[in-house]
Amino acid sequence: MAATNIQEFVDSNRTKNIDELIALVKQKSISSSGEGMQETVEKVSALLEDIQAKTQVIQTAGHPIVFGEIKGQQEFTVLLYGHYDVMAPDPVDAWVSPPFEPNVRDGRLYGRGVGDNKGQLMAQLLGIKAYLEIHKQLPFHVKFVFEGEEEQGSANLGSFVEQHKDDLLKSDLAISIDGSCHESGAPVLRLGVRGMLYVELEAVSASQDNHSGNTGNIIKNPAWKLVELLSQMQGNDGKVAIKDFYKGVQAPNEQEKAILHQIPYDSETLAAKIGLPNLTLSQEEYFTKLMYEPTLNISGINSGYVDAGAKTVIPSKALLKLDMRLVGKQNPDEIYQNIEKMIEPIEGVSVIKMVSTPPSSTNIDSIFVKPVLAALEQGFGTDPILEPVMPGTLPNYVWTDILNVPVLIVPYANFDQANHAPNENLKLVNFESGIKSTYHIISEISKIIEGGVKQNEYVKGSSI
Structure with a gap:
C-alpha cells in the first residue's frame, strides 16, 4: 500500500x-x-x-x-x-x-x-x-x-x-x-x-644520496632549496607573498557579517575538538578566517633520513606538497602561473599542478x-x-x-x-x-x- x-x-x-x-x-x-x-x-x-x-x-x-x-x-x-x-x-x-x-x-x-x-x-x-x-x-x-x-x-x-x-x-x-x-x-x-589549488614541488640535486661529510659544501641540499622557496612564499607577518595572491579576495559585507553572528560558536568546544588548548578568536574573526580568507598550507614535506638514530646524508631530492584554499574571485590558474615564475630561477626545482578548483x-x-x-x-x-x-x-x-x-x-x-x-x-x-x-x-x-x-x-x- x-x-x-x-x-x-x-x-x-x-x-x-x-x-x-x-x-x-x-x-x-x-x-x-x-x-x-x-x-x-x-x-x-x-x-x-x-x-x-x-x-x-x-x-x-x-x-x-x-x-x-x-x-x-x-x-x-x-x-x-x-x-x-x-x-x-x-x-x-x-x-x-x-x-x-x-x-x-x-x-x-x-x-x-x-x-x-x-x-x-x-x-x-x-x-x-x-x-x-x-x-x-x-x-x-x-x-x-x-x-x-x-x-x-x-x-x-x-x-x-x-x-x-x-x-x-x-x-x-x-x-x-x-x-x-x-x-x-x-x-x-x-x-x-x-576553491583550492594543490601543487607538488620537487627539488633535485644529484642522481643519488651522498655522504654529508664527503660532499658537504659541494652538493646543495635540495631540502634547503624548498625551505628557501617557502620563506619567499610567506613573510614573517604570516601573509602570503606569492605575487597577486590576494587579488580577488573580498571581505564580508555587512549582511554577511550579520549572518556570521547567527552561526553557533563555542570557542572552548571547538578548541577541544581540534586539539588546541584554547581558541582566542572572536566569533566574527573565526568565521571570517574560515570563509573569507585564503590559506597557504604545507600538506607534506619529505626528504632525507627521518627514522630512528642518525644517518649523515645529503638527500638527492626533496618533495613538498602545498594546498591553497581560495576565496572570493581568486583565480587558481593565475596563482599557479606566478608560482611557476617564482621557481624559474631556482635550479633543479619543478612544480606540478594537481588540483585547480575556483x-x-x-x-x-x-x-x-x-x-x-x-x-x-x-x-x-x-x-x-x-x-x-x-x-x-x-x-x-x-x-x-x-x-x-x-x-x-x-x-x-x-x-x-x-x-x-x-x-x-x-x-x-x-x-x-x-x-x-x-x-x-x-x-x-x-x-x-x-x-x-x-x-x-x-x-x-x-x-x-
Missing part, C-alpha cells in the same frame, strides 16, 4: 531503505585505484531506473558520470549533484569493522563512503521516490548528476558540464548534497565554497534560500543554520560559472561522520532526515515556481 505522507513512507520502508544503502556501501568504488567503479556505476544506474529516471552512463577521460532525468509538470529544472566514488579505506587495521562490510552500531551505519557520499546520494533518491509514491508526479523536472571522481578533485566534471550545458544539463537551480551538518547536529544550508558562491538573496531552509526545518525537525561559505572545497564552480545557475549546498551527514578516516559512519536519523528533507525541498520549491519563474526573479552565476 502506497504511503500518504513522507513520515509514513520513512516508517514503513525503514528496513528496506537501510538494506539498499548497505548494499551500495558494500560495493567498493575507490576512485584512486579504480576498484569496483564499473560495478558501482551499474548499481547507481539501477537505483535511478527504480525511481523512473531516464538514465544514461556518460564516459569521461576518467571515471563515468551517471546521469538521470525525471520529467515533471512545470518547465523548471532542479539538478541534484552527488558522487559515487569513495576514498581508499587505509589504514584498514584502524577500523572496528571492515570498511566494506557495513555494520550498524549504536544508531550509526559504519562503512567507507556511507557518509561521503553514498548515504546522502541514497537519501536524494529515496526522497524523490517518496514524492512520486505520494503525489504520482514531480512538480518540475529533476536531473541527477553523480560523478566518480570527486575524491580525486573532479578532474573531468568541468569539461563534462561545458560539453552538455546547453542541452542535457540545462537547468535553473543546482543542489549539491554533500558535506556535514553543523557540529550541534543542526542542518546547514551553505551558499558558497572555498571558489564559487550564490547570492544570499536568492529566492531559493528560504524554501530550502523551510524544507530542512521540516526534514530535521530543528532550525537550520545558514552559512555563506563552506570552508572546504566542492566543484561548485561548474554550476555557477559554466552552467550559470545558482547552487545550494545541503549536507545530510552528521558532523562526526569521520569521512576520509577509519570508522566512517552515518547516523541513521540523519539518513532518514535526508530522505524527508529531499521530499520537502521538492515541495517547498514547487510553491515558489507555481505560475512560472521569471529569469530576473533569481540570481544566476557567481556574483554576490
Whole structure:
C-alpha cells in the first residue's frame, strides 16, 4: 500500500531503505585505484531506473558520470549533484569493522563512503521516490548528476558540464548534497565554497644520496632549496607573498557579517575538538578566517633520513606538497602561473599542478534560500543554520560559472561522520532526515515556481 505522507513512507520502508544503502556501501568504488567503479556505476544506474529516471552512463577521460532525468509538470529544472566514488579505506587495521562490510552500531551505519557520499546520494533518491509514491508526479523536472571522481578533485566534471550545458544539463537551480551538518547536529544550508589549488614541488640535486661529510659544501641540499622557496612564499607577518595572491579576495559585507553572528560558536568546544588548548578568536574573526580568507598550507614535506638514530646524508631530492584554499574571485590558474615564475630561477626545482578548483558562491538573496531552509526545518525537525561559505572545497564552480545557475549546498551527514578516516559512519536519523528533507525541498520549491519563474526573479552565476 502506497504511503500518504513522507513520515509514513520513512516508517514503513525503514528496513528496506537501510538494506539498499548497505548494499551500495558494500560495493567498493575507490576512485584512486579504480576498484569496483564499473560495478558501482551499474548499481547507481539501477537505483535511478527504480525511481523512473531516464538514465544514461556518460564516459569521461576518467571515471563515468551517471546521469538521470525525471520529467515533471512545470518547465523548471532542479539538478541534484552527488558522487559515487569513495576514498581508499587505509589504514584498514584502524577500523572496528571492515570498511566494506557495513555494520550498524549504536544508531550509526559504519562503512567507507556511507557518509561521503553514498548515504546522502541514497537519501536524494529515496526522497524523490517518496514524492512520486505520494503525489504520482514531480512538480518540475529533476536531473541527477553523480560523478566518480570527486575524491580525486573532479578532474573531468568541468569539461563534462561545458560539453552538455546547453542541452542535457540545462537547468535553473543546482543542489549539491554533500558535506556535514553543523557540529550541534543542526542542518546547514551553505551558499558558497572555498576553491583550492594543490601543487607538488620537487627539488633535485644529484642522481643519488651522498655522504654529508664527503660532499658537504659541494652538493646543495635540495631540502634547503624548498625551505628557501617557502620563506619567499610567506613573510614573517604570516601573509602570503606569492605575487597577486590576494587579488580577488573580498571581505564580508555587512549582511554577511550579520549572518556570521547567527552561526553557533563555542570557542572552548571547538578548541577541544581540534586539539588546541584554547581558541582566542572572536566569533566574527573565526568565521571570517574560515570563509573569507585564503590559506597557504604545507600538506607534506619529505626528504632525507627521518627514522630512528642518525644517518649523515645529503638527500638527492626533496618533495613538498602545498594546498591553497581560495576565496572570493581568486583565480587558481593565475596563482599557479606566478608560482611557476617564482621557481624559474631556482635550479633543479619543478612544480606540478594537481588540483585547480575556483571558489564559487550564490547570492544570499536568492529566492531559493528560504524554501530550502523551510524544507530542512521540516526534514530535521530543528532550525537550520545558514552559512555563506563552506570552508572546504566542492566543484561548485561548474554550476555557477559554466552552467550559470545558482547552487545550494545541503549536507545530510552528521558532523562526526569521520569521512576520509577509519570508522566512517552515518547516523541513521540523519539518513532518514535526508530522505524527508529531499521530499520537502521538492515541495517547498514547487510553491515558489507555481505560475512560472521569471529569469530576473533569481540570481544566476557567481556574483554576490
